[in-house]
Amino acid sequence: MPERTRFVVVGGGVMGLAAAWELSRRGERPLVLERFARGHTRGASHGATRNFNNAYAEEHYLDLLTRARTGWDALGEVEGEPLLRLHGLVSHGAGATLGGTGGGLVEVERRLRERGIPATLLDPADAARRWPGMRFEDTVLHSPDAGVARADATLRELERRIVAAGGEVRWETPALGIDEDADGVTVRTDGGAIRAEVVVAAAGAWTKALLTGIRLPRLTVTEESPAHFTPREPGSPWPSFNHFVTPGTWPAPVYGMPTPGEGVKVGFHRVGDEVDPDARPFRLDAHAEMLAAYVREWMPGLDAGTAAPISCTYTSTDDDAFVLDRRGRIVVGAGFSGQGFKFAPGVGAVLADLALDPAALAAPAFRLPA
Structure with a gap:
């Protein structure tokens, strides 16, 4: 039976x-x-961390995020620490068209504020003063009620x-x-x-x-290979981040977050090779040189020569x-x-x-x- x-x-x-x-x-x-x-x-x-990114303009994602936050709060602290580390998120870049609304980061900021979620637009110089390990060229959206989840x-x-x-x-x-x-x-x-x-x-x-x-x-199942990089200045402030790069300059948008004890994770979003999940090559060098070049150009506070790559899968529509x-x-x-x-x-x-x-x-x- x-x-x-x-x-x-x-x-x-x-x-x-x-x-x-x-x-x-x-x-x-x-x-x-x-x-x-x-x-x-x-x-x-x-893995230790995942981005807790609230920079969305679509109502269905914001509704789901609100419901998720209720669940995160119910889970509370684990091992003496909240599962969410809310050290803030910065989103920036000339390629930002979040939410398909055509308004980019300005629209996201408006949608977040409508829901009572803290969000502020900063000029690049102000952002660089607050997070000197990063470089900014365009308007920056700061979301303080974001950060990482302890995966x-x-x-x-x-x-x-x-x-x-x-x-x-x-x-x-x-x-x-x-x-x-x-x-x-x-x-x-x-x-x-x-x-x-x-x-x-x-x-x-x-x-x-x-x-x-x-x-x-x-x-579509792909194998992705972000990496952790060592900060040049221990104790320097690092937010989680989204960089919507200018099309044609880098393979894809870039995301990242600090992971205590491992460095700052940096990765291109959805650029990996399609794989059979039962026969993954666990290839770690697919975009290593390009990722190090990105870090040298945009993240002067990280040592580009210290990459510690990791492997994970995306299953994407x-x-x-x-x-x-x-x-x-x-x-x-x-x-x-x-x-x-x-x-x-x-x-x-x-x-x-x-x-x-x-x-x-x-x-x-x-x-x-x-």
Whole structure:
């Protein structure tokens, strides 16, 4: 006889764990299945830090960010420190057209202020005085209520809370297939079948292979290789940052953040080679020379010769929009396009809504193709 439970969450990265935590907060006891061991580096959730970037103009992202912030606040402190380090974010660059509104950073500042989120436009000279390790040529948007999320600590805390509420996270248990019928869903594993009322699929780079019966948007898996660089002046102030470079000058926009004990992370956004997630080369030098050249030109406070590259994956939709929807008894969370971690508690809440209520809907921008 198959094992039976009400909710199975496939994927033990931050999105799957956030969905399971939210289900547990609502009185459920979800079972999470993760294909790799605890602490693995094969997906998109590992590492010490992720950018907590609130520089959005789109209403659906700002709504989701508001819901996420409620979740982050509920998680509170872990190991004596908040999971969010709010040291501020600066966004700058001639290529800034955030939100598709045509207004760039000025429009983002207006949208943030409308929601009561602190935001200030600075001239380049003022910004350079505040953050002397960076170079600015255009208007700078400063968002003080932003910074970084402590990624590894977040995963540990989500698992702790799921288990404390009676749920389970089962590591090294790949889902081999998901089969829906009129009475429920069967998840096939090497250890046998598991029957559930609803399955939440948050499988990251493995989503397409797992959900063969659902019409998904194109999901492209790439291997990205940002790097940590050592500051020249220990103790110098570093914000998180977005640099929307002039088109044609660098391969892509640049993001980054300080990671205590490791340096300042700098990376090009979504420039990696497309890969098979089961056969990744873990190549670290794909853009190393270009990234060091960028640091020399734009980040004089970092030693460009100290790059310590890291590898992670993006699973991206063509327009970078998330997928949050339900088909039958299967809930889908996918396509977070290298910008999802900060939204995780909000995404988890939406996925829980969809799992508990077949009539629930995410924002139109996040829904599956009809």
